[in-house]
Amino acid sequence: MARIGVFICHCGENIAGTVDVFKVAEAAGKFPGVVHSVEYKYMCSDPGQTMIKDAIKEKKLTGVVVAACSPRMHEPTFRRACAEAGLNPFLCEMANIREHCSWVHEKGEATTQKAIELIRIMVEKVKRNKPLYSIKVPVTKTALVLGGGIAGIQAALDIANAGHQVILVERSPSIGGHMLQLSETFPTLDCSQCILTPRMVEVAQHPKITLYTYSELESLDGFIGNFKARIRRKARGVDEKLCTGCGVCIQKCPQKKIPSEFDAGMGKRTAIYVPCPQSVPNQPVIDREHCTYYIKGKCKICEKFCERKAIRLDQQDEIIEVNVGAVVAATGFDILHSKDFPEYGYGKYPDVIDGLQFERLASASGPTLGAIKRPSDGKEPETVVFIACAGSRDDAKGIPYCSKICCMYTAKHAMLYKHKVHNGKAYVFYMDIRAGGKNYEEFVRRAIEEDGAVYLRGRVSRIYEEDGKLIVKGVDTLLGAQPVEIKADMVVLATAIVANQDAESLAQKLRVSYDPYHFLSEAHPKLRPVETNTAGIFLAGACQAPKDIPEAVAQASGAAAKVAGLFSSSELSREPVIAVVNRLPPPVFSTCTGCFLCEKACPYQAIEREEIKDRKGNVIKVVAKVNPGLCQGCGTCVALCRVKAIDLQGFTNEQVYCELMAL
Amino acid sequence: MSEFEPKIVAFVCNWCTYAGADLTGTSRIKYASNVRMIRLPCTGRIDFMLLLKAFEQGADGIIVSGCHPNDCHYTAGNFHARRRWMMFRSLLDFLGIDTRRIHFAWVSAAEGAKWAEFVNSVTDQVRKLGPNEQYQKLSQAGVE
Amino acid sequence: MEELRKKARELLTSGAVKVIIGYGPGSGKRVRAVFVRKPEQADLLICDDRCLQNLAVYLTKPEVKALGKAAVVARLPTLRAILQLAAENQLTDGQVVALGISPEGKMTELSQFKAIEEFLAGFSFELSAEEKATLEKLDQMTPEQRWQFWQEQFAKCVRCYGCRASCPLCYCEKCLAECNQPQWIPAASHQIGNLDWHIIRAMHLANRCVNCGDCSRACPVGIPLHLLNQKLAEEVFKQFGARSGMKAAQEYALCNWKLEDRENFIK
Numbered sequence A: 001m002a003r004i005g006v007f008i009c010h011c012g013e014n015i016a017g018t019v020d021v022f023k024v025a026e027a028a029g030k031f032p033g034v035v036h037s038v039e040y041k042y043m044c045s046d047p048g049q050t051m052i053k054d055a056i057k058e059k060k061l062t063g064v065v066v067a068a069c070s071p072r073m074h075e076p077t078f079r080r081a082c083a084e085a086g087l088n089p090f091l092c093e094m095a096n097i098r099e100h101c102s103w104v105h106e107k108g109e110a111t112t113q114k115a116i117e118l119i120r121i122m123v124e125k126v127k128r129n130k131p132l133y134s135i136k137v138p139v140t141k142t143a144l145v146l147g148g149g150i151a152g153i154q155a156a157l158d159i160a161n162a163g164h165q166v167i168l169v170e171r172s173p174s175i176g177g178h179m180l181q182l183s184e185t186f187p188t189l190d191c192s193q194c195i196l197t198p199r200m201v202e203v204a205q206h207p208k209i210t211l212y213t214y215s216e217l218e219s220l221d222g223f224i225g226n227f228k229a230r231i232r233r234k235a236r237g238v239d240e241k242l243c244t245g246c247g248v249c250i251q252k253c254p255q256k257k258i259p260s261e262f263d264a265g266m267g268k269r270t271a272i273y274v275p276c277p278q279s280v281p282n283q284p285v286i287d288r289e290h291c292t293y294y295i296k297g298k299c300k301i302c303e304k305f306c307e308r309k310a311i312r313l314d315q316q317d318e319i320i321e322v323n324v325g326a327v328v329a330a331t332g333f334d335i336l337h338s339k340d341f342p343e344y345g346y347g348k349y350p351d352v353i354d355g356l357q358f359e360r361l362a363s364a365s366g367p368t369l370g371a372i373k374r375p376s377d378g379k380e381p382e383t384v385v386f387i388a389c390a391g392s393r394d395d396a397k398g399i400p401y402c403s404k405i406c407c408m409y410t411a412k413h414a415m416l417y418k419h420k421v422h423n424g425k426a427y428v429f430y431m432d433i434r435a436g437g438k439n440y441e442e443f444v445r446r447a448i449e450e451d452g453a454v455y456l457r458g459r460v461s462r463i464y465e466e467d468g469k470l471i472v473k474g475v476d477t478l479l480g481a482q483p484v485e486i487k488a489d490m491v492v493l494a495t496a497i498v499a500n501q502d503a504e505s506l507a508q509k510l511r512v513s514y515d516p517y518h519f520l521s522e523a524h525p526k527l528r529p530v531e532t533n534t535a536g537i538f539l540a541g542a543c544q545a546p547k548d549i550p551e552a553v554a555q556a557s558g559a560a561a562k563v564a565g566l567f568s569s570s571e572l573s574r575e576p577v578i579a580v581v582n583r584l585p586p587p588v589f590s591t592c593t594g595c596f597l598c599e600k601a602c603p604y605q606a607i608e609r610e611e612i613k614d615r616k617g618n619v620i621k622v623v624a625k626v627n628p629g630l631c632q633g634c635g636t637c638v639a640l641c642r643v644k645a646i647d648l649q650g651f652t653n654e655q656v657y658c659e660l661m662a663l
Numbered sequence B: 001m002s003e004f005e006p007k008i009v010a011f012v013c014n015w016c017t018y019a020g021a022d023l024t025g026t027s028r029i030k031y032a033s034n035v036r037m038i039r040l041p042c043t044g045r046i047d048f049m050l051l052l053k054a055f056e057q058g059a060d061g062i063i064v065s066g067c068h069p070n071d072c073h074y075t076a077g078n079f080h081a082r083r084r085w086m087m088f089r090s091l092l093d094f095l096g097i098d099t100r101r102i103h104f105a106w107v108s109a110a111e112g113a114k115w116a117e118f119v120n121s122v123t124d125q126v127r128k129l130g131p132n133e134q135y136q137k138l139s140q141a142g143v144e
Numbered sequence C: 001m002e003e004l005r006k007k008a009r010e011l012l013t014s015g016a017v018k019v020i021i022g023y024g025p026g027s028g029k030r031v032r033a034v035f036v037r038k039p040e041q042a043d044l045l046i047c048d049d050r051c052l053q054n055l056a057v058y059l060t061k062p063e064v065k066a067l068g069k070a071a072v073v074a075r076l077p078t079l080r081a082i083l084q085l086a087a088e089n090q091l092t093d094g095q096v097v098a099l100g101i102s103p104e105g106k107m108t109e110l111s112q113f114k115a116i117e118e119f120l121a122g123f124s125f126e127l128s129a130e131e132k133a134t135l136e137k138l139d140q141m142t143p144e145q146r147w148q149f150w151q152e153q154f155a156k157c158v159r160c161y162g163c164r165a166s167c168p169l170c171y172c173e174k175c176l177a178e179c180n181q182p183q184w185i186p187a188a189s190h191q192i193g194n195l196d197w198h199i200i201r202a203m204h205l206a207n208r209c210v211n212c213g214d215c216s217r218a219c220p221v222g223i224p225l226h227l228l229n230q231k232l233a234e235e236v237f238k239q240f241g242a243r244s245g246m247k248a249a250q251e252y253a254l255c256n257w258k259l260e261d262r263e264n265f266i267k
């Protein structure tokens, strides 16, 4: 027989002010199966919890209903209290008579009545609760970090320094990400490569980090602690073990006119190339699309000159499989490209460039060795217009959000330009200046006050060419929407930060959710900013939202701490709210019909097939089985299963049915 | 006779609508007290049979609510649910069951106000429809 | 018919199959299902327009499976049922030989699912004008009239579960109607239980029913159950573009979804 205890909380006046708690306690005491019903001022307080614990022992309770606030608030508290008194925590349920009752209804009979009913529903449920035990799963203490930008580098180093193995997978030929392309960085104007490259080298040399560049995630299976990743190592065309990075092949390659991705098209590269001299690893890759050998069938000049015989023109992509316990996605961002700005002539006029292109022009190791020369004729521009919010905060471009870093790097660009071209004129069109951050506002002020950048508040409507000048037409809203027209030699667009093109497919591979703009979603916007909804998968850097370097690094360290926490024990325990397929004595074995329609419905591929065999080993039938490591407990399969062979622990058919019967 | 007060049963997912209704509470937004919520992990778990049982237990109106498309805590439970609801609703309609008594909504954890408005509007609509006579007659016919 | 008998004899003689499931003489003018296991019995087989029953219903029965590999006389709905059963892992390729009968009565031996798929691809499975008109007539009634109509029908239900027994897709060992913990469907044949049963049956058959009409034919009190199935089949086709029993690797529309699934009732 059920012996249920009901504990009604006043929550000070929060509940008792609206609900007649004494009447509720009296009514609940009369429900069938309830042997104990009391009210108290603060159930969650120590004395409140003690009341529950004592009652469990004294009254030999088989179930507890705490009628108080939302279970989302205090369910763990009360379940813990029950466990401490020796009652299985899953025999405790909460009736939400605060958020769903006293706070949302007027004081009165109807509200008290509702509280009574909410408790009755939970009493009927708890009578059918079964003790559940958390599920233990082993943990593989190796982390997979996807993306070798600053975020991925930081995460990899932190995890490795905590003593765990790391596999770092970077899509491009070198790690470094966007930061490697930057000239100097706000708000301190320190040289980006100078602070980044030592970290890159550390990654390459770290005994606990395995680095796979020019590689991508092919698929990810499994679950927290037990993922299986397949990684595609794209054919580099170069044997990494033999290559010393001497670069003779690069000097000899006849294809010299390929726009360099690293230089954002501002410079050229060869078909066998490293993105930049500081690349890690420093071994080149062959770009087959542009290589003479792959186009024409002959050339092999690199092969001829390579003394180490490291060139492998016939190399194939290779798929490797690794077991990992956690994944950090740090795949970064992209920027909006030229096709999106016909009104600014971006892509049409060579002197309308984007922020990354400007970074390459300003970089001491860039194609112009840091001299600001405009792309069309290599002349030093006398007037430069910088346009912030190019695409950002613009519904028409489908980007309502703020790209967050453009205000800062635009100020930086204006500054860098003025430092290099002393009598040049820098104009900045902006909507608002968003410089929240340590020393950020001061930085912008310096650009305006010390370096004399002219800030004009307003949008630019059009850019066109006239007599060799770029005519920039806009308005200055601070001067009463007066039209302004500037004859510029170069225009720099701070184009919006967007998600990578393949972000959506990556999210699907990882089974993590993403927002409408394809940035990967954190599990909770405030409280779980580095976790995803998929246990064991974490986020770092700009793949989650536009971010600057300090933020990307902070998040990466956060993700690393989460991984280290996960790896701190060799087993982890999970909530037992998962689906199970029934097993019965022979000859039925299970009512599962083996239709496996649930298999496809499960969002986590948690449903497996099990062969039921007789003593001789002949298969009698094949039925479904839930992998407890994968199941997240959504219950989609339960609603789908026609014969109800599958049920969800904690929310079983019987429990929910009986809740309804209590209505 | 006092005005008819409908009985409304709401099936909600734990992560969005239940949390949204919690927010309605923390924001102290008032709404009709007719609704009784049944918490389930996900809209994907909401079996159409539960809706039938709710009517049989005397519900005059039913609310089914969970995370917006793309917001499902389990990524796709709500999409599965949506397809099932589409079929279920058209079947009920074909049987002449009053579908004006079943209301569906996406209510996120942030939409505390929407939850209150939704419950109020459903309660009003169902109040106007009056008691669920279809089912009441059925259950009377049931006792021989 | 001669062709069919000849094929049956051949298959049994060669041992390619152990049993032919077909139609044979029943009482009076009626036909019934027969299980022919010897070549000399092949002459029992009949194939004419009285032969409507969906014989796929037998393929999942343990007693029939125990007889060994079967060939089944299969009109179009039977062929669809075979593929649908395959999609639901109830049949494996090569386990049955279908003796496909075209609407004109021509027989084709189809021993692989692939062959059945190709055969079916030559036909349209839209509802006939007549069937559509019947559905439309109901659709055009007011909800109250429809309620009235169905209530009168369901009131007759004696819960013999003949509909279920006749359905090739109701192969569940333990039907939900027999589940008692909890008892989803009240067992007695009162109005609520009847309504529950018919709603549940229709939902279970959405995108699975192959429109053979056996449920209605099996019903001793003449409830037009097939209309419920047809309605949902139409709905599934309209909304998700899916038809049951067209492929052995058929996707089930209700364990699937698309972001752009259209509905207009969710606020």
Ligand SMILES: Cc1cc2nc3c(=O)[nH]c(=O)nc-3n(C[C@H](O)[C@H](O)[C@H](O)COP(=O)(O)OP(=O)(O)OC[C@H]3O[C@@H](n4cnc5c(N)ncnc54)[C@H](O)[C@@H]3O)c2cc1C
Pocket (backbone or CB within 6 Å): A146, A147, A148, A149, A150, A151, A152, A169, A170, A171, A172, A174, A175, A176, A177, A178, A179, A182, A184, A185, A186, A187, A215, A216, A217, A330, A331, A332, A333, A334, A335, A355, A356, A359, A405, A409, A412, A500, A502, A506, A540, A541, A542, A543, A547, A548, A549, A550, A552
């Ligand atoms: C013009 C410009 C100027 C900036 N100036 C500054 C500044 O002055 N100061 C500052 O703090 N910030 C600045 N930023 C912002 C800074 O670039 C970012 O904060 C930083 O690069 C984010 O690092 P990340 O590692 O998250 O992403 P990224 O730098 O984008 O790195 C992501 C890495 O992941 C790799 N990758 C992508 N997809 C995959 C995949 N599927 N598999 C494997 N690998 C993948 C990429 O190749 C890349 O190496 C600037 C940004 C721009 C655009």
Ligand code: SF4
Pocket (backbone or CB within 6 Å): A581, A591, A592, A593, A594, A595, A596, A597, A598, A599, A623, A624, A640, A641, A642, A643, A644, A645, A646
């Ligand atoms: S659990 Fe249910 S849905 Fe899944 S295979 Fe078994 S019978 Fe089919």
Ligand code: SF4
Pocket (backbone or CB within 6 Å): A578, A579, A601, A602, A603, A604, A605, A606, A607, A626, A630, A631, A632, A633, A634, A635, A636, A637, A638, A648
């Ligand atoms: S409860 Fe959800 S996650 Fe678990 S097996 Fe069922 S569908 Fe998959």
Ligand code: SF4
Pocket (backbone or CB within 6 Å): A642, A643, C164, C169, C170, C171, C172, C174, C175, C176, C177, C200, C201, C204, C205
């Ligand atoms: S009604 Fe449903 S549960 Fe019953 S046999 Fe048919 S498909 Fe299976």
